[in-house]
Amino acid sequence: MFITGLGIGQICSWGSIYYGFPLIAESMEKDLGWSRASLYGAATLGLVLAALLSFPVGRAVDKGHGRIIMSVGSALAGALFIAWSQVHDIPGFYVAVVLLGAMQAATLYEPAFAVIARRVGAGRARSGLTALTLWGGFASTVFIPLIQLLMDTQGWRGALVTLGVINLFCAVLYWSVIDPEKDVPHPAPASPADAPHDARPIRFALRSPVFWLLMLAFAAHASAFTAFTFHMYPMLLEFGFGTAAIVAAMAIIGPAQVGGRIAITLLASRASIRRVGAITVLGFPIAFGALAFLPPSFALVAGVTLIYGAANGILTIVRGAAVPEMLTQRSYGAINGVMNAPATMARALAPLAAAALWTASQSYHPVVLAILAGSFVLAFGFWSAAWLSRRPAPLSTVSGQS
Numbered sequence: 578m579f580i581t582g583l584g585i586g587q588i589c590s591w592g593s594i595y596y597g598f599p600l601i602a603e604s605m606e607k608d609l610g611w612s613r614a615s616l617y618g619a620a621t622l623g624l625v626l627a628a629l630l631s632f633p634v635g636r637a638v639d640k641g642h643g644r645i646i647m648s649v650g651s652a653l654a655g656a657l658f659i660a661w662s663q664v665h666d667i668p669g670f671y672v673a674v675v676l677l678g679a680m681q682a683a684t685l686y687e688p689a690f691a692v693i694a695r696r697v698g699a700g701r702a703r704s705g706l707t708a709l710t711l712w713g714g715f716a717s718t719v720f721i722p723l724i725q726l727l728m729d730t731q732g733w734r735g736a737l738v739t740l741g742v743i744n745l746f747c748a749v750l751y752w753s754v755i756d757p758e759k760d761v762p763h764p765a766p767a768s769p770a771d772a773p774h775d776a777r778p779i780r781f782a783l784r785s786p787v788f789w790l791l792m793l794a795f796a797a798h799a800s801a802f803t804a805f806t807f808h809m810y811p812m813l814l815e816f817g818f819g820t821a822a823i824v825a826a827m828a829i830i831g832p833a834q835v836g837g838r839i840a841i842t843l844l845a846s847r848a849s850i851r852r853v854g855a856i857t858v859l860g861f862p863i864a865f866g867a868l869a870f871l872p873p874s875f876a877l878v879a880g881v882t883l884i885y886g887a888a889n890g891i892l893t894i895v896r897g898a899a900v901p902e903m904l905t906q907r908s909y910g911a912i913n914g915v916m917n918a919p920a921t922m923a924r925a926l927a928p929l930a931a932a933a934l935w936t937a938s939q940s941y942h943p944v945v946l947a948i949l950a951g952s953f954v955l956a957f958g959f960w961s962a963a964w965l966s967r968r969p970a971p972l973s974t975v976s977g978q979s
Contacts, residue, residue, distance in 0.1 A: 644757060
């Protein structure tokens with residue numbers, strides 16, 4: 578019930594808060610005449626604020642406040658969706674959407690991963706993280722058509738009210754399935770350095786090159802993922818594909834993500850996360866290299882989206898399990914929060930950077946080359962972190978003792 582409840586909540590949270598914005602924004606642009614830049618500026622600021630909140634949210638979950646964080650975050654998201662449905666001017670829109678974007682720090686994978694790590698222990702959380710991402714992989718499949726249906730029948734304002742109610746339901750769901758009393762025992766620390774939320778494990782992580790290399794890798798992944806996701810449709814139009822072919826290619830990504838996660842569960846459940854990640858990151862330069870240099874065809878694009886989707890799905894599991902397996906099992910939520918902040922910032926800025934690059938060149942080919950370069954940074958960062966993490970640091974060092 579615990580993972581099932583979190584999984585249903587993740588489908589709803591990802592589907593409404595993350596995947597819902599582009600659809601709603603397009604309807605608002607047509608209805609209100611607001612510019613696309615002003616609409617997407619609010620989403621960007623929301624992601625920046627989410628990045629700033631990643632560390633305090635992670636540390637709060639480490640201290641046992643996961644139920645409050647995720648329930649209150651979802652309740653606030655619900656209220657903000659309803660407030661968004663009533664806006665008639667840009668300032669009101671920015672207040673609602675920026676604060677809603679900030680709620681991603683309290684409702685999406687990172688706090689949910691930390692809640693699982695606290696329930697079962699960071700060292701044994703991998704199976705739970707994998708199961709949760711299998712649920713989350715259906716978010717776009719379920720919510721993109723659902724939101725479109727809601728807008729067709731209720732208009733974008735009515736759709737926002739319904740999304741608000743769904744997030745209020747998530748708040749109740751998270752409160753019912755996250756029970757701090759069922760967490761693995763966390764006895765009183767023998768010394769301050771042994772406390773799971775003490776700052777010393779965080780200082781240890783910040784001194785480790787493995788931490789910085791993983792941060793680099795995951796930020797590069799976030800940049801490539803978001804730039805490609807937001808620009809895939811106009812990119813493929815420019816490359817000469819029709820709308821039906823593009824939609825068919827985009828439809829491959831979601832099932833490919835879930836398929837990749839299932840494959841890892843069945844075939845590599847006992848493989849180390851460094852080995853899984855080292856193989857997985859190869860998929861990104863292969864996919865984007867093919868897109869950049871091979872003659873365009875539907876078979877090529879379908880293959881690219883299949884490889885890209887599967888690699889992205891597996892890397893979500895790797896991102897959740899990398900810290901306890903490659904760095905330290907202490908202060909999971911706080912360390913993951915610090916590591917995720919640049920990735921969240923990259924998700925906010927990458928679409929704007931890709932748009933600026935297209936504006937300067939009037940072509941998507943430089944954008945694909947930039948995404949390809951980011952995929953090589955991802956591979957370099959993860960491979961280097963995997964190499965350096967082969968020998969774990971002594972426990973005394975991890976706990977901050979001299």
